[in-house]
Amino acid sequence: MNDYVQVDFLHSMFKNKTWKEIKLNKFDSIKNIKKKIYTHTGTLYDNMNLYAYDENDIDNTQVFLSNDEYCLNDYNVKDNYIIYIQEKNKTYNSDDIIYDIDDEQKLQKLAHLKYTMNDEEYDKRPDNIRNFLKKLREKNKTQTNLSNQQEENNNKIISHDPICSSSIFNNSYDQELYQIGKRCRIKLGDRRGILKFVGNIKNNNDIYVGVDLDEPLGNSDGMYKKKKLFECKGDKYGYIGNINSIEVGDFPPFDIMNLEEF
Known part of the structure; x- marks a missing residue:
């Protein structure tokens, strides 16, 4: 059951509709998720962009x-x-653009749409996404955030499939590059650490990695199916994800003294 998450769908073409408590496998590819969304909304999987967020943050x-x-x-x-x-x-049109999403290249492609009207005209539209997110932020300022109760369960990666230890069902990756003990980084967020596990944790051809992070910014404590998959410093210091989500190389720990913003 913990392989799954329950989410709500909102759609740019259905302003007043919400698809509630849709259960998705969090290890399914985004492409497969899009195909499932098609069965709910009718939007073809190759004709959609997906954005995710916690409405409380x-x-x-x-x-x-x-x-x-x-x-x-x-x-x-x-x-x-x-x-x-x-x-x-x-x-x-520009009503459908989510602002401040973390993808500069995509926003550049949409820049001509964003500026088809000035901010005052755009803000007058009651159904635009900027106003939608603004209302959510204002609403959440008056509410107590109760989502932390589920954090522990969400951060444990548990599967009904047997653990395959470090065994690989295929060798379609660079074994010389992805060696245990090498430094690496998670591409999303540039989180850095040491590669601790490379293997197949589900009965398919996907290869997963386990990383001992320098900072507690991960999604695991190194546990998988209530057993230790790899050693890490503690809760949230572990990361488990697809092998394509990391980059192995010369990625030393960040030196906080060298970060100008601090």
Whole structure:
């Protein structure tokens, strides 16, 4: 059961409709998630962009699900998240753009749409996404955040499939590059650490990695199916995700003294 998350769907073409408590496998590829969304909304899987966020913490959680080969777990999508479906047809307008989403390249492509009207005109529209997110932020300022009760369960990666230890069902990766003990980084968020596990944890051809992170910014404590998959410093110091979600190389720990913003 913990392989799954329950989310709500919102759609750019259905302003007053919400698909409630949709159960998704967080290890399914984004491409497969899009195909499931098609069965609910009728939007073709190759004609949509997906964004995810926690409505109780929009600014810190909103993310563009841009890579079809990644899974929801790679983007740290949790129970009770909202998945916003933006239909990519030729008739959409600036009402359908989510602002401040973490994908500069995509926003550059949409820049001409964003500036088809000035801010005052755009803000007068009651159904635009900027106002939608603004109302959510204002609403959440008056509420107590109760979502932490589910955090522990969401951060444990548990499967009904047997653990395959470090065994690999295929060798379609660079074994010389992905060696245990090498430094690496999670591409999403540039979180850094040491590669501790490479293997297949589900009965398929997907290869997963386990990383002991320098900082507690992960989605695991190194446990899988209530057994230790790899050693890490503690809760949230572990990361489990698809092998394509990391980059191995010379990625030393961040030196806080060298970060100008501090």
